[in-house]
Amino acid sequence: MDRHRGKGEGEIDKATLRRRALDARDGLSEETRIEKSMAIADHGAGQLTFEAGTIVAGFMPIRSEPDPRPLMASLAERGARLCLPVVLDSTTIVFRELIRGATLVPTGFGTLGPDADAAVVHPGLMLVPLAAFDRNGHRIGYGAGHYDRAIARQVAEGIHPRLVGIAFDLQEIDAVPTEPHDHPLDCVLTETGLRAFATDAFHDTR
Template sequence: MAGTGTSQPTDLAAAKAALRRDLRAGRRMASAALGPAAGEALVPLILEEIPPPVGAVVGAYWPMPGEIDVRPLLHALADRGLALALPVVVDREGPMVFRGWAPGDPLEPGPLKTLHPSPSAPEVVPDWLLVPLMGFDRRGYRLGMGGGFYDRTLAALAAEGRLPMTLGVAFSAQEVDELPIEGHDCPLNAVATETGIRRFSPHPSCAPGSEDPV
């Protein structure tokens, strides 16, 4: 995420770095304390309260160490007949692409210790997206890992009029009161944690095709 319009870029970078350090520590503690139970808790919450529509292509992600484990959810979505896709970094300065994936399909190592489908998997465009995050606030804004991959990807999709529904996924311990943002930042549609679902109001500038989508 970016910072407030009155802050200087160096101040923003320092503030975000400090937040990431604190949130990373909190995430590790939550992961150690809750373990697989947190990921399992996501399944009924999402399927009952905010399920993807029938026929949706669900863009997901493969969890990294310390992140809430979305793999039980991915299996449950696949069991419901939903098509899944995982992100692939093809350019560290550009948007990601998504390739189709189903439980049991092989994964290959990618940049930054990620795992993604093989190049032979079909490229798809998700219309319902699970978004990993480092932190989120009560307004639905997200702090990422710092690489800007999701910001660029969502901006590219929005510019094409294909902005997906965005559901952040995190431990409840990753919530903060308020993150520093800029005018072009967009809140997530909702966030799911092991304790429940939080829905947020959309911003007019975040509509597909807007000039400043993310």
């Protein structure tokens, strides 16, 4: 697999690394993305562990992202409660519960989510979209910092969600430049399976 260089290998910044990873992802055909998304769902169904009733944050795919909806449906069948992120303003997202038949409305960044009547919840497991990731579980998001702030708010309240990156293998890079506010992933789920990092308490899922 071709990998891009991170800090320490030419001092390439996050914006450049993000663009390269997204360009590679954008190069996948729609048919290939569908096939890889289904493989992600199959691996996640067999390898992600959680207790029944756990609130799982998914997301609605935009642009060339993996489609997590087949995985979300599988997790719901196993007893997960689902929720989706909703952008409240330029700095804040909350998670609203997703129930069968819920009304979905535009919720920022070209995606959809439950309307204001839905309950705001705190996920115990988060499926995290990303632009790039490295072998240590560091991720590059899309630049707005919404997920980092949402995770930080939960941690401040004593809630430590398990963070599962959702990506294609070609989004892996050698090294992500890190900052103090970054929250590393516990594991990443791609079309070739689930990889746990040092932060993940569920080491049997590797």
